[in-house]
Amino acid sequence: MESEKKMEVIQSTNNPRIKTWYQLKSKKGRQEQGLYIIEGIKLIEEAIDAKQEIEALIFDQGKDLPESLALHLEKYDLSIPIVSVSTPVIEKLSDTETPQGVLAILKKKNIEIEKLLENQFSFYLLIDQIQDPGNLGTIIRSADAAGVQGIILGNSTVELYNSKVIRSAMGSIFHLSIVQDELDQIIPKLQKNGVKVIGTSPYASKTYFEVDLTQKVAIIVGNEAKGLSDSRKQQVDEMIKIPLVGKAESLNVAMATTLILYERVRQMEKGWA
Amino acid sequence: MESEKKMEVIQSTNNPRIKTWYQLKSKKGRQEQGLYIIEGIKLIEEAIDAKQEIEALIFDQGKDLPESLALHLEKYDLSIPIVSVSTPVIEKLSDTETPQGVLAILKKKNIEIEKLLENQFSFYLLIDQIQDPGNLGTIIRSADAAGVQGIILGNSTVELYNSKVIRSAMGSIFHLSIVQDELDQIIPKLQKNGVKVIGTSPYASKTYFEVDLTQKVAIIVGNEAKGLSDSRKQQVDEMIKIPLVGKAESLNVAMATTLILYERVRQMEKGWA
Structure with a gap:
């Protein structure tokens, strides 16, 4: 050798x-x-x-x-x-x-948040207060599959380099630009760059397939049990929900995130509406 | 008391x-x-x-x-x-x-497979050789949320009453009719009742949002690593794929299943095509 x-x-x-x-x-x-x-x-x-x-x-x-x-x-x-x-x-x-x-x-990759914003990607994912490393890893894997370009983890989200996150992301952390920062400040910056920030809530009036996701978008997802905080909801441009047709009270957060990310994939291919 | x-x-x-x-x-x-x-x-x-x-x-x-x-x-x-x-x-x-x-x-609930077939539900999920209890539980939870009416677990799938399955299904096993049986024999029976059986493969020519799912359908998903066996693929009516836009090699099976089940939800609400 x-x-x-x-x-x-x-x-x-x-x-x-x-x-x-x-x-x-x-x-x-x-x-x-x-x-x-x-x-x-x-x-x-x-x-x-x-x-x-x-x-x-x-x-x-x-x-x-x-x-x-x-x-x-x-x-x-x-x-x-x-x-x-x-x-x-x-x-x-x-x-x-x-x-x-x-x-x-x-x-660790040294990605500066300003570069990630300057780059003006068209598809961001913001992860706010996700606690379970397996959920975070799976979400990153789905984001990679769906063509997300930049991921910003809020500071209260589980750390990216946790061994369980890395294991469940299955290599996707190497493919994506991921930074951890204060979402409070990031969201207005994204909005200033023409990115529409879309959050999720079971009480939103529109479902995720009733909203145009073909523009520059940042999807923001919240804590497993509590979802997005009220102050965070105030910051976002639009709220969407995932309809629950059967008797389940909720979906796992990684499932919910994947559905929304892939709705953009569908709309980009088939056109919106 | x-x-x-x-x-x-x-x-x-x-x-x-x-x-x-x-x-x-x-x-x-x-x-x-x-x-x-x-x-x-x-x-x-x-x-x-x-x-x-x-x-x-x-x-x-x-x-x-x-x-x-x-x-x-x-x-x-x-x-x-x-x-x-x-x-x-x-x-x-x-x-x-x-x-x-x-x-x-x-x-345990005693559900007879014949009843589940006679009922002629319009939305089935068939689970073939899923090995991870967490995956099975999460899939059942998503199926419940998406309005699946009957689930049939193949005999090589992890047992429904495994404690980890129950924990990750979060009550959804109580809401649904779930049986474990030989899928080899079940699939032709479903087809005889006018149910279209749809499988997944990364090599399918159509994506999951290019196929009409508004009829009577049974979605079949396979093993985490190997997917559906060749003989199983021979049995199904149509194969679909989930496009991978980024660099990820694959999606977690629970994510993939949830995407397909919810595409039916979307089509039922928004109409097909």
Whole structure:
């Protein structure tokens, strides 16, 4: 293997580098170091394909570096530091019950909110106070599928680099421009740029398929249980609802978000109304 | 409290009734006894509202029977056996990490497949080889919201009465007619009754919003990773796809299912095409 010259070996869980990486399992550590951990062959390959900055690739010396991953590295001729570690080290750094034996340390993308606004994308998603990491990850995956261009997470939303968010987003965090910021200030800026901000509420008078979504739009979704706050509702341009035809009291927030995002896909293809 | 006369007290986890109920935590036990466990105040209240047959209501004697639940029982004047138990008994029967302290043992609904077909509903959902309980539960919740009338789970799909399915379905299993059966035989029967069976595949030529869903339809969805089997695809009347506009390789199966079910809702309200 050509990259062998760069390979380092770490046996002990007390090694200082391992201790530093271990801190990336907490939000605080990720904030301080500007790094995060991803796990599994497929996700690491996606990170490589999407040209993410990889600080280190760590594999279980008992299992060896998976061949497809080694080929992936060669393909791009990447000089990523590769670290071979003992199984206890993998277990210490992993967040899954049955680790695949390969992890990567990634640099957080540094996207400035002003750039995201200047770019004047036509399809934004604003995520306000979503608490469940699985929901956030699934929403990001759907947003990626539906062609959303920019995602802005409110500061009260679960952190993007949480391992469960990353796992359920299945690589979509590498594809999209995502920032975390104060939605209070972001919404007026979007509106000034001609973006229509559309929120959801079970009490809205119009359903999501009765509103023109083919313009520049930002869809905003709120907390799993409480939805959007009253002050947030005041800020948005239009409210829409998802009709409940049967007896269910509500839809899961990831389902509701996906429905609205895909209604734009439908309208863009079939025309509005 | 009026129901006090019926109240029984059980302290020991070795009590024979507790041991019998404990078996309901496995699929085998549920199949043998025809019963299943639900947890939490809200879900039990929904079961009462939906007139499910409740075999016993079990609460933690340290926490008392929640007042809203007691009022709910009085409202319907139900004579459900109520069992007050020790905290260790609750913990033994519970499937959550932080039990709310109240459980109910429910009788499985006995819905005959022939009745479900005779009824000639106009909106069916067939679920083929879904493995993740959370996905199944969420799909059932969405199906309930979208007005699906009958759900048929293939025999290789995760069991309906799995505690995680019940939790993520959030009461929707009480609202719908759901049976588990051999889809191989069900599909021709539906077709004979004039129901159009529509499957999904990323390789279908038409998107889900290019097909008329306002007739009698059965939507069939397949396994999370593999989708529908080739032999299943042979059986269906039409295949549809969900367009992927961005870079995501696929959508979560619960998202995909919800999109298709709600496209029927949209077409029924706005008309097809």
